[in-house]
């Protein structure tokens with residue numbers, strides 16, 4: 287049985303909210319430390335157009351690593367599979383998202399997948415456009431097309447805060463430039479990447495992204511192809527193998543759906559042919575996933591039998 291009311295979700299939110307106290311808001315990007323650790327919101331979007339939600343649904347938050355999925359889709363559309371995977375691999379790392387270690391030990395020196403920071407920086411550098419503004423607006427336009435929402439923007443304070451403190455990401459990007467994985471100006475890539483990570487939406491927007499991926503790239507109401515099925519399939523596969531950082535294996539066992547998280551506490555999930563799920567809950571566990579969001583996903587997976595395995 288699928289969810290049929292906001293009230294059903296509210297009951298699950300009440301239970302999961304108890305977990306927020308056990309986690310911690312990300313503070314390595316100083317502006318993210320301002321988030322309310324007790325905040326929690328969830329939305330489930332269905333192919334029939336119904337969307338149920340509960341918690342602090344109106345609150346917008348930044349995508350952070352969830353943006354890596356949309357950026358990958360755009361880089362694939364711009365360059366094709368062969369070009370992209372010549373520069374970025376397809377394997378999970380088992381390491382934290384910002385780790386540099388395998389970049390040096392793997393030969394050739396290309397990032398192992400597009401969901402870790404090194405891989406995402408390479409992918410972002412492949413987005414086409416004549417200027418940084420054009421590249422960013424193409425990415426935002428794709429977000430608008432997928433969510434069906436207009437007026438999506440990015441949070442300037444969060445973007446600046448990350449750009450000023452992103453020394454680790456900067457070192458990953460310069461390392462990649464050395465080995466020609468990133469071409470062109472590293473600082474421009476850094477600026478685009480931090481703005482991309484700071485794109486803002488509510489949990490409803492996240493659920494809509496999940497829904498389009500769940501429906502193989504189609505808008506279920508109009509039947510319009512928003513992303514080619516192959517692109518949607520690649521995105522979902524990476525979400526299963528690498529979407530929840532170095533907790534992706536455990537998440538597959540406990541929840542069993544393609545999902546991508548971000549350090550703002552977002553989780554975007556695509557339950558094949560059933561629904562899209564969006565969550566924001568800024569309090570994180572030690573691996574950088576929303577602690578209450580993870581619990582919500584587990585409870586929803588049990589209640590609605592969501593696991594694809």
Ligand SMILES: NC(=O)CC[C@H](N)C(=O)O
Pocket residue numbers: 349350351352383384403448455480483547548549550574
């Ligand atoms: N895990 C994340 O959400 C990381 C995104 C963040 N902008 C970073 O690059 O560190």
